[in-house]
Amino acid sequence: MSERTIELYIGPQHPGSGHMRFDITLDGDIIVKAEPSIGYVHRSVEKIAETKTYIQIAPLVERPSLADTVNPNLGYILALEKLLGIEAPPRAQYLRTLAAEANRIHSHFYGIGILGIMLGSSTAFMWAFADREIMIELLQMLTGARITYSYVIPGGVRRDLPVGFKEAAEKALRYLERRLKDYEKLFFENPVTVARLKGVGVLKKEDAIALGIVGPNLRASGVHYDVRRIEPYAAYDDLDFEVVVKKEGDSYARLMARVEEIKQSMRIIRQVLEKIPDGPILHEKYYKMIPPKTRKQIEETGRLKFPAAFATLKPPKGEALSRVEGARGEFLYYVVSDGSPRPYRFRMVSPSFRNVWLFAHLLPGHRLADIPAIYGSIDYFPPCADR
């Protein structure tokens, strides 16, 4: 501490901090040192998971990351399926993809809205939060829940496509495409937005790799890396989409990477609805366990009743590693089973936690007013990081 600098604590009670704190050292208006202080919404999902049965963990893992819930759910189920040695039938794989992509659009709108209000554009914030509702409604139609769907279950998904879903989805996508043009005029190409984001918070490719950054932030720095392509899961192998990569690595590139990912996700949803095969939505092994009378009911309504075996899932001794590309980046699960109904160790690495590095790395050298611009552009979500 010299006499020139002042220390500033931004958060956790601050309109621009979220559930975290920045310890900032300022020299005039320039940040010389920044360190994120996280953990304000930590609840130790990993420890809680050790006390729960395997099926109970499925809803647990989606709680930390509320804008993006299908992806963490799917990631965990993939690990569990690896332990159990089963794989979901093709129709279920397509439905998983559908839910994951609709959720990705929802999460990206959420992120854009937060960036909007961080920069002071209340309109972008209100619009994005209203338009995220479109995808919430769509997923509600599919899953019956609004935010925490717990849609993906071991061996399949909870519900089949409801009647009229295709038309509803097409309508929603057309609306969002129209809306994106409005956003472009008002927010993305607004001269003030551009002035605030272009060239601010530049993350170089080498640094992005060294710091292990994930998701759109990594791709906006020129690294061609998307788990959906690298290690295809669900139905991504059959689908045609582009991995959005930008070279600039600044805040504006990160914003636009998300915008373009929304467009790609729309493309995927359309393909899924086009190509989705007929068939069961639950793995045969479990489907057989359901009593015939209930099975008939399931076939009529398309809504699954869990087989009793789910309550006592006992994977054999071993380890499983799975990963999915969430909206904010890669979710990694590492589950160690000792053959009991509860995991011996449950490890969940969330994208926001791996992106924590960006605060300490990007903020120094920028102005105080750039904190919200950079914070908003990396789509950091404190509960997702704290777990």
Added chain:
Amino acid sequence: MQVSEIISWLINLLFYKPEVFCPIFYPGLVTILALLIFIIWLERKIAAKVQLRYGPLYVTRKAGGILQLLADLLRYMFQEPIIPKTVDKIAFIAGPVLLFATAYVPAALLPATAEFTGLRSELSLLAVLALLTLAPIFDIIIGWGSNNKFSLIGSMREGYIVMSYEIPMFLSTLAIAMVYGSLNIVEIVEMQSRCWGILLNPIAAATFLLVALISTARFPFEIAEAETEIVMGPYTEYSGILYGLLMGASYVKFYVLSMLFALLFLGGWHPSITWLEKIHPAAPGLVVFIKALIIMVFGIFLRAVYPRFRVDQAIRVGWHLLFMLSMLSIAYSLAVIWLVG
């Protein structure tokens, strides 16, 4: 007899003496309070319309919630203003009061019409400008007195911004005053009966409008109070009526600058509606008010469109753009004088 005499004397004093009527009613305090309630309501309504919301609605639902702001004002009045232990008490309490007062006083000096004006002076324009420059000082004083880092940073930002817009403000007003060869607002308006100031010197008009936006913290220049950066800037520690005064002050200042813009560039009370004079001698001045209102609506609409600039970008706008523009406007005025004479 005595009582009726007193009443008629009082009515005459309050309503027909410009020295009293102007500061109290129009364009002074009463107009300002009514306008505050209306303009903040309108700001919220316009933003809500753009943002697919309703905005204020439930207080007087039939009138679109227009009394919501009155309710808010009452709440501010009766809420306890919390004064933290660590603040400089005199600066903390006197600051908002003086800030509001210095923002309001220039309004009292503005003329309502050619005959009906509170201040008769050859230098009335200069007086208004000089008083306008006082207000930011109190912004800085309350930032210092609050003893809070966010407040301090906010008032430092205010200080930097003031420095960058003040010179363009003076230069652009002087440019238009040069064209008319007068520093008397009434005379300037009278000379605009043939040609509005905005046509005589559009550069000065544009500069003045931008300055008005910057100096009253309209978007995209809402920088000293940037919420996601420094909470509420200089106003962080305030609550209750003191906070209400601070919030009101920037609107009052915006009102004064809009009125000044209407008077200097938009022809003031021209075209004058003479039959209004039968109602009240100040009534023809409503033309100025309507013009100023249009300017204010434009200003508040920007909130729905723009994010905010960074402080260095705003200062750059001040020195690189506005300063240059104001110099240009002086040159333009000289050219106009040389050509037209």
Added chain:
Amino acid sequence: MKLEEVLELLKAALSGVECLIGEESGIPTVRVHPENLLEAAKKLKESGFDHVKSVTGLDYPDEGEIEVVYHVSSYTKPELTKVIVALKARVKRDSPKLTSLYGIWPSSAYLESETYDLMGVEFEGNPKQRRLLLPEDYEGIPPLRKDFKIPVEGVDAVE
């Protein structure tokens, strides 16, 4: 890249380092003594594994040991992007200390700090090591250790 090929690659890359290379539940795994961890990490980095995805501590109270697992992978080498290698080292439970891999993989900084915070393993030379997720004044058993019991509150609590 097949598992056998990955194991071959690891054997070639880690020649000269005392370690155990094999697969565990289908995951290519390198087991090293804590002293050789830094050496093994260096060799792995040289062969293209450029970032750490996760640092996990596993508590084995019966054996008196804590196993620290680094999951490493690559962003840049196309054939390695599909591969996640587990780098495991076991430390004594009563004095769990490791050399930080921060110098080799900066991406491990906060992940190691989390393991320090929740599992109580110290990483020497990690500048970010501190109470990260827990309250700054937290004292007691690290919560992810097996002997930490989640305190029960409310109606289930013992009177």
